[in-house]
C-alpha cells in the first residue's frame with residue numbers, strides 16, 4: 001500500500017473561486033476526509049464557461065467555438081449517420097468518464113439530443129492518486145467543442161454533483177430528458193477498498209446520487225426512462241447459472257420469481273446492489289421505468305466517434321486502481337511487464353468491447369421499459385477467465401514479436417479463484433445487439449494502441465496496491 005494518495009488537492013480554493021459563480025458549500029456528498037478541498041468536495045459546480053448567463057447550469061454552445069472549429073462545421077468535413085426523425089433528449093450522467101464519454105458521443109452521432117452531467121471527479125481521483133490515463137485526454141469543454149466542430153452537433157454540459165439535489169433537479173427541469181443514462185458513480189472496486197473514507201465515499205456517492213436521480217425523475221420527469229449502469233459483480237460467482245436479474249424459485253411447494261441473489265465482493269460492487277434495491281422499490285412504489293444494465297468488464301478504447309479526432313480520444317486506465325483486466329494486460333505486454341494474474345487466475349467474468357457498451361445503452365433507450373417496470377439486462381458478450389485473457393494477450397504479443405511473460409501475483413482481493421460461471425446474456429441480443437467479439441484482430445489493434453502510447457506508462461502504477469484484507473480506518477496517503 002505504499003503509493004496511495006497525496007493529502008492536498010491541486011484544485012484549491014483560490015484557483016476555483018475565480019471561475020465559479022456560486023459558493024460551494026451545499027453539496028450533500030462527503031469527500032474522503034483526507035482530501036483537503038477547502039471550497040467543497042466538488043469545486044467545479046456552477047461553472048461559468050463564457051459570458052455571464054442567468055442560468056445556474058451551463059451549456060457549451062456553438063458560440064464558444066474557435067474559428068478553426070467553426071470552419072470545420074461550415075465545410076461539413078465529417079459525415080455522420082443517424083435517424084433524425086424522432087430525436088430523443090438524453091442526459092448522460094458521468095459523460096466525461098470512460099464509458100460515459102463514448103456513450104454521449106455515440107448517442108449524439110445517432111441524433112439524440114445529448115447533455116452531459118458530470119462533476120469531473122474522475123479526473124480529480126487521478127490527480128490525488130498520482131495516476132494518469134494511458135492516452136492524453138482533452139478537457140470536457142474542448143472535447144465538446146471539437147465534437148461540435150466536426151459534426152455541427154451540440155452536446156449540453158452541466159457541471160455539478162448529482163448528490164446535490166438542487167443542482168440535479170435544476171438540470172432535469174431545464175433539459176427535460178426522455179431518458180437519463182446513469183454512469184455517474186465511483187466505479188472502481190480497488191478504490192472503494194483503499195480505506196474507510198473511500199469505502200464510505202463510494203457508497204454515499206453512488207447510493208445517494210442514484211436516490212437523488214430517482215427522486216428527480218419522480219418529481220420532474222415521471223415519463224423519463226432511467227438507464228442505470230449496474231454490474232455483473234452484483235451476482236458474485238454462485239455455483240449455479242446466473243439469470244438476467246430474476247430467478248424463479250419453488251420453495252416448500254410455492255413458486256415465485258424473485259430478484260436473483262446478490263453476493264457482491266467489494267464496497268463498490270455492493271453500492272450497485274444497494275442501488276438496484278432502491279430502483280426496484282421506486283419502480284414499484286412510484287411507477288418509475290428503469291433498466292439496470294449489469295455490465296461486465298469493459299475493454300478497448302476506440303469507438304467510431306472517438307476515432308474522429310485526437311481531442312475526442314477516450315481515457316484508458318492501466319493502473320492497479322482503475323485499470324481493468326484486459327486493458328491492463330495489453331499495456332503490461334506493451335512495456336514488457338509480466339502480466340499480473342491475481343492468484344490462480346481461474347476468476348471468470350463477462351467481458352465486452354466498449355463499442356458494445358454504447359450499442360447496448362442505445363438499444364435500452366430505443367426500447368424503453370414500461371412505467372413501473374424494473375428491467376435487468378446482463379450486459380456482456382463473452383466470458384473469460386483471467387488465465388484465458390493472459391494466454392490470448394501472450395499469443396497476440398507473439399505475433400507482434402513481443403515475448404509476453406505472466407506472473408502470478410498474490411491476490412489482493414477476496415474472491416473465488418476457481419469457480420463455476422455461466423451467466424445468461426440474451427436480452428440485449430434479442431433487442432438487436434451485434435457483438436464485437438474478442439477476435440485476434442481486435443487484440444492486435446489494442447496491443448498496437450498500447451504500444452503507441454507506451455512512453456506514457458508509469459510502470460510504478462502497474463502492480464496492485466490495494467488489499468481487501470488490509471483495509472483500515474486510517475486514510476492512506478502517498479509519498480511524493
Ligand SMILES: O=c1ccn([C@@H]2O[C@H](COP(=O)(O)OP(=O)(O)O[C@H]3O[C@H](CS(=O)(=O)O)[C@@H](O)[C@H](O)[C@H]3O)[C@@H](O)[C@H]2O)c(=O)[nH]1
Nearest residue numbers: 187188189231232233295296297324325340341342347386
Ligand atoms: O491485473 C489484474 C486485474 C484484475 N484481475 C482480476 O480480474 C478480475 C476482474 O477485475 P477487474 O479489475 O478487471 O474488474 P472489476 O474490479 O471487477 O471491475 C470492473 O468490472 C466491473 C464489472 S464485473 O467485473 O463486476 O463484471 C465493473 O462494474 C467495474 O466498474 C469495473 O471497474 C478480478 O477477478 C481480478 O482479481 C487480475 O487477475 N489481474
